[in-house]
Amino acid sequence: MKKLVSTLCLLLVACATWAAKAYPGPITVTQSDGSQLVVLAYGDEDYHWFTTTDQVLLAHVGADFFVA
Incomplete structure (x- = not known):
């Protein structure tokens, strides 16, 4: 029983370490046109989005950002 609990705890810890938050x-x-834009990233590796500094939602298409 102790080995089973230890194994389950190890698996749960391993799963939790895969999650990564976005740079704050x-x-x-x-x-691509040479202009620069300051963006904020939110979310993790599975669900994430970007906004401008004044909280306008952006769509990330290829290497460019567009107002969503």
């Missing part, structure tokens, strides 16, 4: 600070990105 502003990120300066360069668009």
